[in-house]
Amino acid sequence: MNDDGLGKRIRTAMGDESARSIARRADISDSTLRSILAGSRPTVDNLAALARALDVSLDWLATGADAGLAHGVRVPVYAGMDALADDAPPVDALVLPEDLTHAHLRCRDGAIVAAKVGDDAMTPGLAEGDLALVDRACGRIAHDGLYVMTFEGTALLRRIQRSGAALIVEADNPAFRAWTIEAARVAEVRVVGRVTGAVRRI
CATH class of the missing domain: 1.10.260.40 (lambda repressor-like DNA-binding domains)
Known part of the structure; x- marks a missing residue:
């Protein structure tokens, strides 16, 4: 050996x-x-x-x-956004091409993880059962985008937009209403990571 x-x-x-x-x-x-x-x-x-x-x-x-x-990067797969936020053990793993993670997802090795989407809040972009690829090296909301975050004890996959010092939280599915986290409560938000891609069910 x-x-x-x-x-x-x-x-x-x-x-x-x-x-x-x-x-x-x-x-x-x-x-x-x-x-x-x-x-x-x-x-x-x-x-x-x-x-x-x-x-x-x-x-x-x-x-x-x-x-x-x-020539690939092993990506741990988590059962859902709650499991990812709680750092529970992964339930599976997948291998992504190295050039995909580096060039297209712009993630360094070890930072990218996958988490199963548990509802239809982000349809049509991400459906229930799809895997969201999350860059855990991104621990803050540097710009508007799709993030996994926790707020009031709940893990959420949502689009976050800045509005002054406040945050607007939106789903892609119009059945889910947008809501605002006021500036005084933004410090309560914990950013788990930024979503950079997805693996969709066929």
Whole structure:
């Protein structure tokens, strides 16, 4: 087994998911995974368990010999906006082409995640069951756009527009009325991330 680059391949496959979450899914201890990431040689059983947990081929993880994720970015998938906002463990993962995340979505590796849309507030752009691609590196409303945010204990996927020091919160579906967060309460908004794209159901 060629250990050169093993830690880097594991981190690439982990994406934005925590080491603790990966270790739990692989049924190995946190300390074992940290040791492997630091350069220790894993057992074959642990390496196979990590490959299954990371949804990559054992050959690629061990040697880097096949395609694996070499030209793709692993994106953790969350069950919904609440799960994303609460930093719950991802329920799945998908692999996006590297050039898509860098050139078109303009996201750095590890920042992009996906979350399942749970209602029809953003139709026709995003339907229930679609996956919203969220850039978690964007933690503030720098300009008008589509964001995942929490307010009054609720996670929302909405378009946010600035109106002076206040925020206008809008859905694309006209059945949902727009509403305003007054300037005095803007500090209560927590921006989870900016939506940069979507994976739609066929």
